[in-house]
Amino acid sequence: MNSLISDLIAIVGESGVLLGEDVAQRSVDWFTGAPCQAKAIVRPQTTEQLSKVMALCYQADQPVVTHGGLTGVVHGGIASPDELVVSLELMNQIEEIDAVGSTMQVQAGVTLQRVQEAAQEIDMQFPLDLGARGSCTIGGNIATNAGGIRVIRYGMMRQQVLGLEAVLSDGTVVSSLNKMLKNNAGYDVKQLFIGSEGTLGVVTRAVLRLQPYMPSEQTALVAVPSFDALTALLNLVSKELANSLSAFEALWNSHYKLMTMEGSKHAPLLSTDSPFYAIIETLGLDEEQDAEAFAQVLETAMEKELITDAVLANSSAQREGIWAVREDIEWLVRSLKPLFSFDISLPIPHMDEYVNNLEKALNEQFAESAEILVFGHLGDGNLHIMITVRDDSLQSRRQVEELVYGSLVKYNGSISAEHGVGLEKKEYLKLSRSPEEIDLMKRMKQALDPKGLLNPGKILG
Structure with missing residues (x-):
């Protein structure tokens, strides 16, 4: 192993290989905070470096565990003392943005939030969104086929990827950086790696599909009297807001009550005695028309007794306050x-x-x-x-x-x-x-x- 590490340092440099305490201080599990136990963490800066790293590991029969943003919760990043970790954290560049073709080419270590912000700068959006946006990486999103809150409108990560590049276990670079919506020339190679959790290859770069930016956001938290009413409400908003509905999140009473209990960071926006709650959100282009349509649907839902109370966000701060009740997983973990x-x-x-x-x-x-x-x-x-x-x-x-x-x-x-699936669910x-x-x-x-x-x-x- 020591000889292999010396060879790896020759490829990525001294700063590209972490050893000892620099490895142990890294957590590989978001819930437990378990430390990394790998022999070393190798941090390539380019696909070429990673290809050479994997070729060396292949020759030495050296197992490798890939690390992205380490926000996974199924023990997919756990590495034993006889394994190496390959971290994509230094491969974090946005390489190209094509406003005409609505694409963005990025390296795997770029965080989701950076991609979202870069898209907004050209009046576009990258629609994948989840609570760990500031830490999770595009490579990890691809490897796990991440979902999040806007799947109902835009689909999972699989639908956001037009092409990608990956390095196989023997160092072979498979480059399929397609930028077209239509490409039926043989097998769709990228699909092999999306959702494969780093077990078939290491994703290094990706071409992402961008969507038009939607400046109008309508968000409401509603109280729902029964599960039947909850599903009827989903059907109603799906029909009436079909062109704009972007999220429909359900909260059982136990979740809402815990998140808004005394001592938490979130004051109850609605009373805590309803069996169900829902966060409904739309994205559109016309603030006035969208707000009117949104309010009308909520009024209809109230008349049909599908909801018993509602609070509408009138500012970005209020919207963030509603979503915080859903996304403050740290409080939930600490409480339970x-x-x-x-x-x-x-x-x-x-x-x-x-x-x-x-x-x-x-x-x-x-x-x-x-x-x-x-x-x-x-x-x-x-x-x-x-x-x-x-x-x-x-x-x-x-x-x-x-x-x-x-x-x-x-x-x-x-x-x-x-x-x-990771380690946690494989059996x-x-x-x-x-x-x-x-x-x-x-x-x-x-x-x-x-x-x-x-x-x-x-x-x-």
Whole structure:
């Protein structure tokens, strides 16, 4: 290993390789703060450097774990003492912006927020958005096929990528930096790497698709009397605001109450006695017309008794205040510690039954110690479930996982909606993918990474 590290330093320079305490002080898990245990962290600055790094590791049979912004929550960034980490943090340049073609070419280490801001500077937008925008990187967003709050309108990360470049385990550079919406010349190679969590190749650069900037934002937090009313409300706004609806986030009472309780940073904007709440947001071009249409839909919803109360944001500060109730995960984690976090999806009509049955099962198994919070991107079938049983032992975790994931089978749900599989969910992959699908995944892994050096043990084991 020492000889390999010397060779790596010759490629990326002294400052490009971190050792000892510089490695240990880095956390690889957002929830637990667990330190990195890798032998070294290698930080290339170019695709060429990374290609040489991977070629050396391939010759030495050296396993490699890729790091982006380290905001993942499925242990995808964990590395053992005999593994190397390749961090893309120094590959952080925005290389080209094409306002006419509506594209942006970036290196993988650029943060999502920088891409969003660069798009705004040319009166465009990059629509992917999530709470970790200031830390998560485009490479990580691609590797996990990130979702976020605007999937209902713009789709997941997969829909935002026109082309990409990746380095394979043996150092081969696969450059498919396509800038066209239409390109049916053979297989769509980029799709191999989107959502592969660094197990098939290391994404180094990407061509992103930009959208027109929408200066008009309408945001409301509403109280909803029942789950049936919640789904009816979603249908109403989807129909009446079809051309502008950008987000529909649902908050179960337990989540809203915790986030606005005494001692938190968020005062309750509505009373805390409603069983459900929703954040509804639209993006448009005409502030006056959009505001009128938005208010009319909320009035209709009130008349139909789909909502019982509402607060509309009249400024960017008020809008941020509404979204903070949804996005302040730090307060949630601190309040429920030790916490088990889940990211699942299932058909919307079954959500209420699923959550109620899960809560009942948790209470039966863990008595008074169990607490469950639910919120999520209702419009795209994605729920985030936070559970504490006041015990973070491996036995308790396994019991909770069996309840959460096992209950999804009857609804044909997914164990992962947008966070990936990593180490945390790989043994449950069989609940959401058929044996034939898993076999095909293994054959793809064998073809692109025959020595099993890329993110070993993740997804498939």
